[in-house]
Amino acid sequence: MAIIGAKEEHVDPRLTRIAQADKKPWYQKPNLRFLYLILVPTGLGVEWTSGFDSSMMNSLQAVQSWVDYFDNPSSDRLGLLNAMYSLGALMAIPFIPTVSQYLGRRRTILLASLIMCMGAGLQAGSRNTDMFLASRWVLGFGIPFAIVNASSLIGELSYAKERPIMTSLFNASWFVGAIVAAGTTYGTFQMKSTWSWRLPSLLQLVPSFFQIAFMYWCPESPRWLISKDRGDEAFAILKKYHSEGADGDEFVRLEYAQIQSTIALEKEAAAKFVWADVVRDAPMRRRFTIAAIVGFFTQWSGNGLLSFYMKKILALVNITDNRTVQKIILSNTCWGFINAVPIALIAPRFPRRAMFLTCTIGTAVVYTVWTIASARAEIENSTRAAIPVLVFIFVYSPFYNIGWNALAYTYMVEIFPFQQRSKGIAVEQLTVRFAVFFNTYVNPIALDNIGWKYYIVYCVWILVEIATVYLLFPETHNRTLEELSFIFEGKAVQEKMQQNVDKVLEVELDAVQKPSSKDGVTTAEQRA
Numbered sequence: 001m002a003i004i005g006a007k008e009e010h011v012d013p014r015l016t017r018i019a020q021a022d023k024k025p026w027y028q029k030p031n032l033r034f035l036y037l038i039l040v041p042t043g044l045g046v047e048w049t050s051g052f053d054s055s056m057m058n059s060l061q062a063v064q065s066w067v068d069y070f071d072n073p074s075s076d077r078l079g080l081l082n083a084m085y086s087l088g089a090l091m092a093i094p095f096i097p098t099v100s101q102y103l104g105r106r107r108t109i110l111l112a113s114l115i116m117c118m119g120a121g122l123q124a125g126s127r128n129t130d131m132f133l134a135s136r137w138v139l140g141f142g143i144p145f146a147i148v149n150a151s152s153l154i155g156e157l158s159y160a161k162e163r164p165i166m167t168s169l170f171n172a173s174w175f176v177g178a179i180v181a182a183g184t185t186y187g188t189f190q191m192k193s194t195w196s197w198r199l200p201s202l203l204q205l206v207p208s209f210f211q212i213a214f215m216y217w218c219p220e221s222p223r224w225l226i227s228k229d230r231g232d233e234a235f236a237i238l239k240k241y242h243s244e245g246a247d248g249d250e251f252v253r254l255e256y257a258q259i260q261s262t263i264a265l266e267k268e269a270a271a272k273f274v275w276a277d278v279v280r281d282a283p284m285r286r287r288f289t290i291a292a293i294v295g296f297f298t299q300w301s302g303n304g305l306l307s308f309y310m311k312k313i314l315a316l317v318n319i320t321d322n323r324t325v326q327k328i329i330l331s332n333t334c335w336g337f338i339n340a341v342p343i344a345l346i347a348p349r350f351p352r353r354a355m356f357l358t359c360t361i362g363t364a365v366v367y368t369v370w371t372i373a374s375a376r377a378e379i380e381n382s383t384r385a386a387i388p389v390l391v392f393i394f395v396y397s398p399f400y401n402i403g404w405n406a407l408a409y410t411y412m413v414e415i416f417p418f419q420q421r422s423k424g425i426a427v428e429q430l431t432v433r434f435a436v437f438f439n440t441y442v443n444p445i446a447l448d449n450i451g452w453k454y455y456i457v458y459c460v461w462i463l464v465e466i467a468t469v470y471l472l473f474p475e476t477h478n479r480t481l482e483e484l485s486f487i488f489e490g491k492a493v494q495e496k497m498q499q500n501v502d503k504v505l506e507v508e509l510d511a512v513q514k515p516s517s518k519d520g521v522t523t524a525e526q527r528a
Contacts, residue, residue, distance in 0.1 A: 359403025
C-alpha cells in the first residue's frame with residue numbers, strides 16, 4: 001500500500017480465484033496459444049522499433065561514413081538528431097486517445113506502422129541533415145500511437161493468468177530490435193559507402209512491416225468492442241480465447257459481465273472533453289500523476305546515457321577504438337536481452353512495490369560505484385578504472401529491468417480503467433518523450449563539459465525515485481483489470497460495480513448467447 005494518498009480498496013476477486021484455480025498451461029490451449037503467438041509480431045513487435053532506433057543511433061556515432069556524411073556533428077547537433085525522434089512523439093500524443101477510441105487498437109497500430117515505414121524510407125534516403133531530421137520526426141510521430149495501443153491490446157486480450165507476464169514481455173522486446181540494430185551496424189560500419197548507415201536505417205521499417213503483415217489474424221480488444229456496443233463480438237472473442245481452462249465458461253461469463261459493468265460506470269463518469277479526465281477527481285489525478293512519474297523515471301534513471309551515448313561514456317575511461325566500442329554496444333545489448341526476458345517472466349509474480357524498490361535501490365548503488373570508478377580514471381589518467389566501469393555498465397541492466405523495463409506497461413495497464421487507459425499510457429509516453437528529448441539533447445553537452453561529474457546528478461536523482469516509489473506507488477499485484485478498475489474510488493463505487501455485474505449475469509448474457517440457428521451456435525461465435 002502507498003504511504004501517501006487514500007487507501008486502495010479491492011473488490012471481491014472472484015475472477016482471479018477462477019484463473020488461479022485453472023492449472024491447465026497456456027500452451028495446452030490451442031486458441032490461447034495461437035493468440036499469444038500472433039501477439040508476438042503484432043504487439044510485442046512494436047517495441048522492436050523502439051529498440052532498433054535507440055541502438056542504431058547509439059551505434060552510428062561509431063560509423064565513420066555517417067560521421068563524415070553529416071559533417072562530424074557537434075554535441076548540440078548530435079543531441080538534436082537524437083532528440084528529434086522524441087519531438088515527433090510529443091507532437092503526436094495529444095491525438096492518441098481520440099484516434100485510439102475511434103479506430104480501435106488494431107487499426108491504430110496499423111496506421112502507426114505505415115507512418116513509421118514512411119519515416120524509415122526517408123531516413124535511409126536522406127541527402128542532408130535536414131532530411132535526416134525530418135525522417136526522425138516522422139518516425140517519432142508514429143511510435144507512440146503504436147506503443148499505447150499495442151501495450152493496451154496485449155493486456156486486454158491476454159488471459160488473466162498470463163496477462164502480467166505478457167505486458168512485461170512487451171518492454172523486454174525492446175532488446176530484440178536493439179540487438180538487430182547493433183549487429184547490423186557492427187556488420188556495416190567498415191563499409192566505405194553511405195550504405196554503412198543507410199542499410200541499418202532502411203531496416204528500421206522491418207518491425208512495422210510485421211505489424212502490417214500479421215494484424216489480419218489478431219483479434220480486436222473485447223473492451224473496445226463493448227465500448228462501441230458490439231458486445232456479441234466481444235463475447236465471442238472472450239469465449240474463443242479464455243474458455244479453454246477449468247471452469248472456462250463460468251470465467252468468460254463473469255469476465256464479460258465485469259467488463260460490461262465497469263465500462264458502463266466509466267462512461268457515466270467520463271468527461272466530455274477527452275483530456276478533462278486528467279484532473280476530473282482525486283482518484284484520476286492520482287492515476288495520471290503516477291503515469292507521468294513512471295514515464296519520467298523510466299528514462300531518467302541513467303539508462304539514457306547507455307542507450308544513446310555509449311561512445312562518450314567509454315571515451316571518459318580511455319576506450320576510443322571504434323571496433324571496441326561497437327563490440328561493447330553489441331555485447332551490452334545482448335546481455336540486456338538475456339536478462340530482460342527471464343526477469344519479465346519472473347518479476348510479475350511478485351508485488352509491484354517490492355520490485356520497483358529493488359530496481360531503484362539497485363540502480364542507485366550501481367551508479368554510485370560507476371561514478372567513483374570514472375572519477376578514478378580521470379584522477380589517475382589510466383585505463384585500470386575502465387574494468388569496473390564496464391562491469392557496472394553490465395550490472396546496471398538487470399537492476400533496471402526488474403522495475404522500469406519489466407513492469408512499466410504492466411503497471412500502466414493495471415492502474416487505469418479501459419476508458420482512460422489510452423490517455424494514461426499517452427501521459428506516460430508524454431513524460432517519456434520529454435525526458436528522452438532532454439536527455440538526448442543535454443547529455444552529450446554535459447558529458448563534453450563536465451565529464452564523469454555529470455553522473456552525480458543521476459546518483460542524487462535516483463534517491464528521489466526511491467522515496468517516490470515508497471511513498472506514492474499502490475500495490476496492484478494478483479488482480480484482474482476489472483478488479484483494479486476502481487481501486488482508488490472507494491467501496492461505494494466498487495459495490496455499485498458488483499451489483500451491475502450481477503445484473504449483467506442475470507439479464508444481458510441471455511441476449512448475447514441467444515441462439516441464432518437450430519444447432520445453437522450464436523452469430524458472434526460464427527464470426528469468431
